[in-house]
Amino acid sequence: MTNAQLYEAIFHRKSVRKFDMAPLPSEILARLQEYAGSVKPLDANIPYAFIYLGSAEVKNLLPVKAPHYICLYSEKKANYLLNAGFVLQQIDLYLSANNLAGCWLGVARPAKEVPKLRNGLEYVIMLAFGKTGEPLHRTNTSEFMRKNLSEISSAAGAEEILEPVRLAPSATNSQPWYFSGDADHLIVSRRKLNLLRAAVYGKLNQIDIGIALLHLGLSLDQQGKAASYDFAQAEVAVPKGYEFMVKVKNSEKRG
Numbered sequence: 001m002t003n004a005q006l007y008e009a010i011f012h013r014k015s016v017r018k019f020d021m022a023p024l025p026s027e028i029l030a031r032l033q034e035y036a037g038s039v040k041p042l043d044a045n046i047p048y049a050f051i052y053l054g055s056a057e058v059k060n061l062l063p064v065k066a067p068h069y070i071c072l073y074s075e076k077k078a079n080y081l082l083n084a085g086f087v088l089q090q091i092d093l094y095l096s097a098n099n100l101a102g103c104w105l106g107v108a109r110p111a112k113e114v115p116k117l118r119n120g121l122e123y124v125i126m127l128a129f130g131k132t133g134e135p136l137h138r139t140n141t142s143e144f145m146r147k148n149l150s151e152i153s154s155a156a157g158a159e160e161i162l163e164p165v166r167l168a169p170s171a172t173n174s175q176p177w178y179f180s181g182d183a184d185h186l187i188v189s190r191r192k193l194n195l196l197r198a199a200v201y202g203k204l205n206q207i208d209i210g211i212a213l214l215h216l217g218l219s220l221d222q223q224g225k226a227a228s229y230d231f232a233q234a235e236v237a238v239p240k241g242y243e244f245m246v247k248v249k250n251s252e253k254r255g
């Protein structure tokens with residue numbers, strides 16, 4: 001799977017919540033697992049692992065049932081939620097590009113019988129996946145229910161770079177991101193939540209930002225640029241009601 005194929009999937013992907021419960025053929029699962037072993041992290045210093053579960057091993061209060069789940073386990077260090085969004089969104093795009101159905105599940109949990117820790121790594125989030133009889137792809141970006149670019153960005157000259165980021169999925173479609181600065185130095189911030197909402201969405205919201213950063217990385221890559229990330233809280237202005245997450249610097253790709 002190339003970056004160009006993942007990039008292309010951004011414009012057609014959608015969440016699918018109705019699955020054919022027949023397990024996928026073992027070759028398809030093996031190929032997915034091989035791909036999962038090759039995804040790129042946002043921060044290579046955060047240990048993580050994928051665990052594959054079947055439908056009997058997952059508890060979900062909402063009625064989304066799938067034959068397979070890919071769970072991300074991670075060490076809980078700085079930026080682990082951003083990293084979780086970044087790595088698992090590569091799987092979401094891979095599924096779509098390979099005509100498989102997938103859906104992020106923020107409210108599901110591994111069942112009680114599944115160990116909470118794997119080699120010291122804790123469960124963070126999962127994607128349901130499998131085959132479906134439902135339409136898998138959007139044909140036009142007008143089918144995405146998303147904010148307009150002007151609602152999520154004041155960054156000068158970054159319209160083209162940010163269009164695929166605008167289309168990123170987020171928990172409850174809240175799209176908590178905001179982009180300022182300019183095309184070469186994008187400042188990414190996240191909408192602040194009140195205490196009540198933070199208790200429910202505080203973590204998912206950060207995973208959302210990781211997803212947006214993956215789309216941003218693919219978008220820059222498509223334009224021949226490489227991204228570097230600066231998480232240090234700098235003296236940068238972010239809009240009222242938002243908090244600074246990361247500064248993304250772009251440079252021409254070498255070679």
Ligand SMILES: Cc1cc2nc3c(=O)[nH]c(=O)nc-3n(C[C@H](O)[C@H](O)[C@H](O)COP(=O)(O)O)c2cc1C
Pocket residue numbers: 013014015016017062064103104105106107108144168169170171172173204207208211
């Ligand atoms: C971190 C995260 C958690 C999510 N959790 C759930 C969930 O628990 N149940 C569900 O049905 N959809 C869930 N979704 C899917 C979103 O509702 C969906 O991505 C969003 O509404 C945009 O729709 P789209 O993915 O079809 O473009 C989640 C998405 C993200 C990114």
